[in-house]
């Protein structure tokens with residue numbers, strides 16, 4: 001978690017990791033952690049306002065998994081964005097990491113954003129959550145415990161609706177347990193700074209970001225960012241972070257081009273403050289100015305600017321230029337010439353080969369095709385992408401919508417069952433699997449095979465779920 005309260009710590013600590021005992025001393029086993037992670041993911045999707053923008057999610061996930069790949073352990077990580085202007089991030093059970101849109105907005109560089117994500121990843125590698133939280137002493141079903149954890153982590157700091165009053169004694173106990181200790185914070189900083197450095201980011205960014213937030217919040221005490229509440233920033237903590245970063249070699253690895261500036265434009269677009277946006281305040285390069293212009297054309301459903309086509313002609317253009325072009329074709333309702341269609345087809349094919357794990361390309365293209373009345377082709381594009389993606393929830397939801405238009409009822413249900421399984425909503429997935437079975441018309445072996453696969457996965461999850469609830 002990342003809140004900053006301005007607490008001045010006393011005493012000095014050596015520039016080494018605080019002794020917290022072995023990270024293996026966890027309060028619950030892997031099976032329970034997996035089950036909690038599943039229920040937590042389901043809660044995030046059903047009770048919170050997740051930010052579903054395809055490009056922003058692709059960006060955060062790429063950044064998150066890149067950092068996680070340098071941890072040296074092969075744990076599961078998944079990254080979700082909460083549509084919430086408070087500056088916050090958290091690490092939930094089983095490597096589920098949440099980033100608030102407010103945090104993305106508050107970071108000035110990709111290094112700072114990477115710093116916060118690296119800090120959260122380090123809470124996971126060190127098992128901080130499971131070490132703080134006494135699972136055995138908490139009563140209630142797994143789902144209700146997961147909901148409570150989510151409510152606490154995502155931040156219900158409004159005193160009138162505090163968890164303690166809302167949930168009674170158990171909520172209060174859990175809230176006390178989940179408070180990040182200062183030792184955990186400094187450990188997550190230290191490991192996070194090393195992770196930043198290993199991944200080619202500026203190791204000073206951790207101290208810079210927390211320091212800047214803490215300073216800003218001292219000027220405006222009514223606006224203490226959530227992240228500072230859960231992540232007390234002390235002078236000592238900042239000094240430690242600075243020391244640690246100093247000691248790392250300055251040799252920087254090749255860093256990929258940062259595209260945080262584009263992502264921030266997307267956030268602005270969705271918060272419909274684009275019109276208040278004053279380009280004079282920010283120096284933009286040509287590509288950024290073009291992206292801005294394209295987003296405006298999408299917002300106002302106006303015609304596609306020529307510059308976005310030129311951007312796509314550059315050999316290493318970012319995938320978000322391709323999806324911006326597709327999106328502006330979709331919203332402008334432009335009827336494409338056969339030449340333009342051929343160009344778009346080739347562009348998408350090329351980009352899919354370069355970025356097979358980026359769901360924004362096939363999904364945006366399928367929406368364009370849907371609007372152009374080419375539903376079958378839209379379905380085909382998504383089905384081809386399915387096996388290459390790590391995050392498939394949006395893909396299955398889009399497929400369900402497309403099948404609804406072709407009136408293939410059982411395929412609508414099948415894809416909803418798959419979508420809910422993706423986010424750990426076992427009961428909903430079970431329901432839609434049943435509906436799929438009930439609506440199969442002819443002797444369709446392909447769909448029967450898919451149902452068997454789904455049922456096997458569901459049975460396994462249900463078995464584990466019963467086990468954890470019994471404990």
Ligand SMILES: [Zn+2]
Pocket residue numbers: 001002119120123180184185188230231
């Ligand atoms: Zn933290």
